[in-house]
Amino acid sequence: MNDPGLDGPIGNADERVKEEYHDEREDEDDTDPDEDEEQNYLIPTRWWYASTACPLAAGTFGPMANAFSICALVENWRVYVPPGGSADHGIDVKDPRWLIAINAVSLACALIANLSLLLNMARRVPFAIAQPITIIGFWVASVLLIALISVANTSIFDLPNGENKGLSGAYYYAIFAAGLYQIISYLMCATVYGAYTGHYSKEFKLTVAQRTLMLQTISFLVWQHLWALGYSHIEGWHYLDAVYWADFTSLTIGVGGTFVPKTHTGRSLLFFFALGGVVILGLLVGSIRSLVLDRGKEKIEARMTEKARQRLVHRVARAIERQDKAPKRPLNFLHIHKLNDTIRKALVLQPGTEKMTEKTRRHYEFEAMRRIQYVASARRRYFSLCISVFAFAFLWFIGALVFYKAEYTQNWSYFACIYFSYTTLLTIGYGDYEPMSHAGKAFFVFWTLLAIPTLTILISNMGDTVVKWVKDVTIWVGEVTVLPSSESTILDRLKYGALKAIFGKRVARERHTQRISARQGRDEDTEAGENVAQPPGRILGLKQLRKRHKQDKQKSRDTMDPNERLAADYAEEEGNEEEDAKQHGNKVAEDEHHLRRQLLEEIRKVYADSNAAEPKQYTYDEWVYYIALLGQDEGDSKYHRQPNAADDAPGSHSGKGHASGPDSPTSPKSQRHMASLDDDGPLPDPESFQWSWVGQRSPLMNEKSEPEWLLDRLFRKLEASLQKQLPANDGSTPPQRNGDTNRERPESAQSSSTEAALEVSPSDWSEKVNDEKKELG
Incomplete structure (x- = not known):
């Protein structure tokens, strides 16, 4: 149904596109699309992380580091501590101009680096130009902040007349920003190294949704800091205290206590701030789950499948070599992945052998591959669960340790810190414990932002293992007791439930189909068999x-x-x-x-x-x-x-x-x-x-x-x-x-x-x- 007047122009345009594409690709190797798919599937995990995970991490944590740099710039680093007082309630002391200037240069370098990375991900700036700017920008920003942090702990930064000096929250935000800048610069160095050594393309092959993750992170942080700026004026708080309040409010932790809206304006605007923050946070969590987790699961499972397959292939080769030398025990090498004797015997047979029909041999070969996939999938699920549980435990206990050191003025015990960390991570937020020190509040913001991907990963992995197991058990109990079922008697229900629990749903359904067909006196190819579960x-x-x-x-x-x-x-x-x-x-x-x-x-x-x-x-x-x-x-x-x-x-x-x-x-x-x-x-x-x-x-x-x-x-x-x-002619004759x-x-x-x-x-x-x-x- 093509328009007759468009056939020529469309055809010519298509040829021009093909010619331009060929010119762009003439210096690259000619590869088959199926070969590209296979290479993406079999690429080692470390290079997948370098090509995809590292840029995503840089794009996510880069805006966070920029936000911390802003917090380090807008307030003074030093406070005067009165005799008998603490730095938590100290009086601000104006920073020297050279510190503000260096701090501003560091922030500018980081913003340029982040912008370069974003434009590169959007394919607006070439890889060869954007990546040096990104790496050098983040590294210079980190070095400048590290220099300022080092100077802040020397006598150069002391107050005149030997007055007691304390450090504000801006100093601790600078520490977190410098650390993130360093990590991001090294991650991008790994990405560039893998690209220039030929392990993957020099262009980011990220989907639109993956690139959106960086924009969602920026949106969430901008939303928080703009509202923090407004509430600092409405409620009369310090800006960093308002950032701390915006963090535990948008994450629905609700520490409460000292920093809560007390004016009518602040309480009225809270409806809009909280709703918008929860919506953006939900989008961010959804992106982390669907993009980082799902893609990462596929890659890890693919690598585990490939390694298990390679082990089986090499053992098959060894078994074939040993057939002449040890004909009675050639299959000992194939005691792998719980393959039964029939499958192991089929794997060492040549195609077309008279010992087994070719279709039967291929069927057993197929079942061996399915077994490899099942084993790799199970290992991936429980491996991921162990890693996520360890990450959660590490974040929990390390967070408790930091709070134990930072809140020494409140005399928190380590158990109290563990209790506070746990209720915070699970967003319970009783409010009976609250960090009051500058270091504690700055760390709280950094720590809770890290908890977003950590808890998302943990909940997702639990859904694949523990939660799924509980769900299956619940359904199984219901099927053999009171839930509607195709089985008529309790005994049949128990048989079906036992088959499902031992062999899985597919085997149970097949045997159920055979039993139904036998009762009706029909073959499973009949219409009644098709209605249940016909092998197609x-x-x-x-x-x-x-x-x-x-x-x-x-x-x-x-x-x-x-x-x-x-x-x-x-x-x-x-x-x-x-x-x-x-x-x-x-x-x-x-x-x-x-x-x-x-x-x-x-x-x-x-x-x-x-x-x-x-x-x-x-x-x-x-x-x-x-x-x-x-x-x-x-x-x-x-x-x-x-x-x-x-x-x-x-x-x-x-x-x-x-x-x-x-x-x-x-x-x-x-x-x-x-x-x-x-x-x-x-x-x-x-x-x-x-x-x-x-x-x-x-x-x-x-x-x-x-x-x-x-x-x-x-x-x-x-x-x-x-x-x-x-x-078959020149195309003048219509089909x-x-x-x-x-x-x-x-x-x-x-x-x-x-x-x-x-x-x-x-x-x-x-x-x-x-x-x-x-x-x-």
């Missing part, structure tokens, strides 16, 4: 597709997603054209339209899976079906190989993108292996793209989720099929409908291209279905 790994024939399409049409179109509705319309159109081609006796056109219809139907389902709250993991039967659509047969050994330990050699997947050698990702050999499921033309020699479920080219070893990976490949296959109906274009091609050429894409023609599907029914028993 069947090569569906025309009748099955028609039946499914008819059932889908009965759904209310108002409840469909717009994309799903569009796919349904296209599927219906392809079905009509399939019927038309069948009536004309054009077998090739019928096959083409049937393939596209089947692809569209599966794209709808996979699209729904990709939008689910938790990404779906497909069963082996489902993968068999989808891989058949992509052009391969799981029962044909010519497409398969054992996992190759040589692919896991050091340097083969270092993440640099420039590794060399016969097994490197950019070598011709590795590129041939990579073409396994993505080749849309006639299939080349199968030996050039053999792959394994436990290999690095496995669809399960990918940065994308399984539905996203499948959706991308199904779209590619659909696009390749649509390209076949376009005329014909209802298979007319296909009739003009030689039938032999049509059949070869179609069967190469499908590997299974519709006429053979009924036979395939019967064979699979017999195999599945």
